[in-house]
Amino acid sequence: MFITFVDDTGGSKKFPWANTVLILLNLVICLKTASRHDFGEILRNYGFIPVQPLTLGILTAPFLHTSWGHLAANMTFLFMFGRAVEGRIGARSYLLSYLLCALGAEAVHWYYNQGSALALVGASRVVTGLGTMYLLMFPWGKMKWVFSFFGVPLFEVPSRTLFVFALWAGLLVVLAYFPFDTLKNAVSWLNVPLLSNNPSAGIAWRAHLGALITGFCLFFLVPKKASK
Secondary structure, three states, X not given: OEEEEEEOOOOOOXXXXXXXXXXXXXXXXXXHHOOOOOHHHHHHHHOEEOXXXXXXXXXXXXXXXXXXXXXXXXXXXXXXXXXXXXXXXXXXXHHHHHHHHHHHHHHHHHHHOOOOOOOEOOOHHHHHHHHHXXXXXXXXXXXXXXXXXXXXXXXXXXXXHXXXXXXXXXXXXXXXXXXXXXXXXXXXXXXXXXXXXXXXXXXXHHHHHHHHHHHHHHHHHOOOOOOO
């Protein structure tokens, strides 16, 4: 059983060219890099690595994805939230917000993982920041919880943006600060790798939390157009 959600809120009628360009850029980069035999070297050169924070990776890491599944998930949510956010703040402010959400996430990730040599990549943390802005812009926007079984939709439950993101924010806080090491030690007798707290090999939850905070601040700092 899988639970996802879809946006049912009407966005701006103006074509979201900035969001579209970002999605296409992510797509092209994944096409050119994900299948290369030297992808590990690409991660080292263009990913965000905490032990070497002031490199080109602070700008390029949000555009690198480790697989097509990784890319598809992030671009789905970027398409869902990004077009509406761009419609409210304009293309230039949207591009700046995209960059600042990435930098805010990387700053928090660096703070908690200064000794890590593993690359942080992917746009998911940016999507979290933009999603936070979307929530604050459309707190009562219509959304749907879609319950499916291996891709086959079973039924839908109407919801609101506020409820969806409240759950997401709660999960971020729990996953960012939950003592996974204690849990891993408790179940170590099973000799099964149930959990991993590797901040770069999986989802960097604290980086997502940093993006959430950045998106919250940007909502109040970036001028917005009147909603239509």
